[in-house]
Amino acid sequence: MIILECKNIYKSYPIKKNFFGKVIRELPVLKGVSLKIEKGKSVGILGDSGSGKTTLAKILLDLEKPDRGDVLYKGVSIYDMKKEKYKVFRLNVQAVFQNPYNSLNPRMKVIDIVAEGLKINFKLDREIIRKRVLESVRRCGLPASVIDLYPHQLSGGQRQRVAIARAIVLKSEVIIADEPTSALDVSVQSQMINLFLELQEIFLISYLFISHNPAVVDALCDSVYEMNEGKLRDVAFSDNKFF
Ligand code: ADP
Ligand code: MG
Numbered sequence: 001m002i003i004l005e006c007k008n009i010y011k012s013y014p015i016k017k018n019f020f021g022k023v024i025r026e027l028p029v030l031k032g033v034s035l036k037i038e039k040g041k042s043v044g045i046l047g048d049s050g051s052g053k054t055t056l057a058k059i060l061l062d063l064e065k066p067d068r069g070d071v072l073y074k075g076v077s078i079y080d081m082k083k084e085k086y087k088v089f090r091l092n093v094q095a096v097f098q099n100p101y102n103s104l105n106p107r108m109k110v111i112d113i114v115a116e117g118l119k120i121n122f123k124l125d126r127e128i129i130r131k132r133v134l135e136s137v138r139r140c141g142l143p144a145s146v147i148d149l150y151p152h153q154l155s156g157g158q159r160q161r162v163a164i165a166r167a168i169v170l171k172s173e174v175i176i177a178d179e180p181t182s183a184l185d186v187s188v189q190s191q192m193i194n195l196f197l198e199l200q201e202i203f204l205i206s207y208l209f210i211s212h213n214p215a216v217v218d219a220l221c222d223s224v225y226e227m228n229e230g231k232l233r234d235v236a237f238s239d240n241k242f243f
Contacts, residue, residue: 005035030055044225046212098183118132121170156188157188177208179211180211
């Protein structure tokens with residue numbers, strides 16, 4: 001079953017404006033990208049810096065709009081979805097970014113960071129929210145005591161676990177992870193990979209992993225693509241390109 005899919009995505013960014021603010025040159029970033037993410041499977045995207053990987057992630061999360069092409073959640077375009085269904089899409093497709101310190105609000109305690117999506121979307125009482133937060137935090141390999149701490153009181157690996165707990169607490173179906181291990185020490189990287197695999201087994205999550213590290217993608221993914229100047233192509237691991 002295909003959970004999330006994009007079809008023939010094109011995206012350019014304006015790079016030069018004239019005196020009147022009119023765009024006179026554009027940088028084509030994505031040039032006809034199509035991708036399918038199946039239930040419980042992991043897709044990997046490798047590729048050089050600047051090749052368009054993060055732009056694609058943002059489009060799949062609906063944080064950016066493409067110039068052309070479509071994004072479908074369970075077969076329905078997110079651009080003409082009814083409000084209720086769109087809300088389900090937003091809950092079920094979550095992001096984990098490279099630098100959790102930027103994506104975690106420094107003024108919020110872990111409990112409030114992880115609980116935010118629950119509070120906004122569901123009418124649950126405080127005790128149930130607390131229970132679900134604790135459960136997710138534990139599932140992500142953190143001690144219960146972290147819930148009363150602020151992001152700056154955690155290590156890089158712990159912060160990334162909090163970012164993952166934030167998706168787990170919502171029982172998300174897809175996690176789009178953009179360079180999730182790149183800012184971490186090598187020893188912590190392998191722990192994170194194990195956590196991703198463990199959570200996938202428990203919750204049947206689908207992942208899109210973006211990384212410039214072929215070893216990370218190899219450890220985690222069922223299918224692998226390479227982004228090259230805004231185009232995706234299949235990568236066969238046996239062709240020795242990366243090893
Ligand atoms: P990657 O994640 O593969 O490193 P990105 O998708 O972040 O690549 O960026 C692709 C290209 O688009 C880069 O040249 C980048 O400078 C440019 N770009 C990304 N976001 C913007 C933006 N908001 N405005 C203008 N250019 C952008
Ligand atoms: Mg990027």
